[in-house]
Amino acid sequence: MRQVATKHEKILEYIEGLEIGHKISVRQIARELEVSEGTAYRAIKEAENQGLVSTVERVGTVRIEKKHRSKIERLTFAEVVNIVDGQVLGGSTGLHKSLSRFVIGAMKLEAMIRYVEPGNLLIVGNRDNAHRISLERGAAVLITGGFDATEEVKQLADQLELPVISCTYDTFTVAAMINRAIYDRLIKKEILLVEDMLNPDQPPVFLRLDDRISRFHESVRVTEHSRYPVVDERGKLQGMVTAKDVVGHDPEERIERVMTRHPITVTPKTSLASAAHDMVWEGIELLPVVNAQYHLLGVISRQDVIKSLQYMQKQPQVGETINDLITKGFEEGKGKDGEFVFRGMVAPQMTDPLGNLSTGVLTSLITEAAYRRLRRQHKGDMVTDNLALYTLKPVQLEREIQIHPRIIELGRKVGKVDVEVYHDGHMVGKAVVTAQLIER
Numbered sequence: 001m002r003q004v005a006t007k008h009e010k011i012l013e014y015i016e017g018l019e020i021g022h023k024i025s026v027r028q029i030a031r032e033l034e035v036s037e038g039t040a041y042r043a044i045k046e047a048e049n050q051g052l053v054s055t056v057e058r059v060g061t062v063r064i065e066k067k068h069r070s071k072i073e074r075l076t077f078a079e080v081v082n083i084v085d086g087q088v089l090g091g092s093t094g095l096h097k098s099l100s101r102f103v104i105g106a107m108k109l110e111a112m113i114r115y116v117e118p119g120n121l122l123i124v125g126n127r128d129n130a131h132r133i134s135l136e137r138g139a140a141v142l143i144t145g146g147f148d149a150t151e152e153v154k155q156l157a158d159q160l161e162l163p164v165i166s167c168t169y170d171t172f173t174v175a176a177m178i179n180r181a182i183y184d185r186l187i188k189k190e191i192l193l194v195e196d197m198l199n200p201d202q203p204p205v206f207l208r209l210d211d212r213i214s215r216f217h218e219s220v221r222v223t224e225h226s227r228y229p230v231v232d233e234r235g236k237l238q239g240m241v242t243a244k245d246v247v248g249h250d251p252e253e254r255i256e257r258v259m260t261r262h263p264i265t266v267t268p269k270t271s272l273a274s275a276a277h278d279m280v281w282e283g284i285e286l287l288p289v290v291n292a293q294y295h296l297l298g299v300i301s302r303q304d305v306i307k308s309l310q311y312m313q314k315q316p317q318v319g320e321t322i323n324d325l326i327t328k329g330f331e332e333g334k335g336k337d338g339e340f341v342f343r344g345m346v347a348p349q350m351t352d353p354l355g356n357l358s359t360g361v362l363t364s365l366i367t368e369a370a371y372r373r374l375r376r377q378h379k380g381d382m383v384t385d386n387l388a389l390y391t392l393k394p395v396q397l398e399r400e401i402q403i404h405p406r407i408i409e410l411g412r413k414v415g416k417v418d419v420e421v422y423h424d425g426h427m428v429g430k431a432v433v434t435a436q437l438i439e440r
Contacts, residue, residue, distance in 0.1 A: 007035050008293060011043035015052055021096040022063040046292055054078035056095060059088050064096040074098040075181060077140055077163045083181050084174050086167035089149045091157030104175055105130050123174055135162050144171045192308055194275055194289055195268035198298045206231050206296060207255050209238055214251035216241060229288040230259045235295045237288050239263060265290045268297065276305045277383040280436050306438060326350060326364050332372060335404060342369040342403040346395055356394040362429060363389060365403060370417040370433040373405035378415060378437055386434040393428040413437055
């Protein structure tokens, strides 16, 4: 039976079919597709979440090229406008384009222009000649200090479809803001999502509500799988059916009668670590992947998730997370009793406003120490399930602390660690960490 697309889906298909750089609005979408403005607004927001469009204040919503994760660190000029809270002076039709790199124009014009290439963004102050020459060389311009551009430059920007943006920040601050945005994306690029596992060329095997149990048995013989998602006539997920569900039932009975309704699901943007935790915690072997409208997009197995996580652990890390920065000054060692110890100094970035070790940082250090201790006996992955922390005494800046984790329970699925924190021979904190273990 042919699936009938909803209004929401029709709008998304319409937006996806637009040319890159095309401007849209809620009112225009509502008028052209004969839907309410509320429906149009929700669909545009969904398109923004999917990376199909970008909205710029005082300009509007622009169709942009959807980025693959391999190019996630490249910003569009529309995103730059939002990052620096800028104003578009000209060339708004080029906001959908991506910048390859940015150049700071803090040198003489002749020297600066040698570095400006097509696809660049020149960050510069009130230098009209630099603005014009940059555009002529195929680069967009970001004017700092809140300065305006000449009419000649604005017209040239419109003609060449290269944005000229103005913002009130100074050059150094703007460069730092853009660099931070790129850096954050590098970290996000390293985090595996469910969508990274889905193969669009391999549609999922599923059953329908009105299929008979005999169809389930046929599918098992063909695919050698023992569990399948169940969808309605529009492709929306309605349940899951497993070999255990159909045992003892007549082959002519409908799948709808034996399936498990309201199964746990994930979306393409769910992290693999979160999916793995759900699978371990709930004892699930297969998770359906759905979109915002609950349409089935695919399935991921527990085995596939764990293999992908193991693969990512072998890859070099590009961006540092807060946890990386916290643990950078700490190292593993042995205490006087020969037991594992995790020790390091309290750095300025790790303190609260009073100059004491922050509770949040202490929690991260305790969790890291517990994980490292567990990994000496369990080679798989793990996710914190519970943490009870007792702080007994504050620790000041530039003091060394020693963290002593001791395993008090280690099973196949759960590990429990007692952690004691010492400074200068005195206990200053104590915690119990419980972790869900994921077997490899």
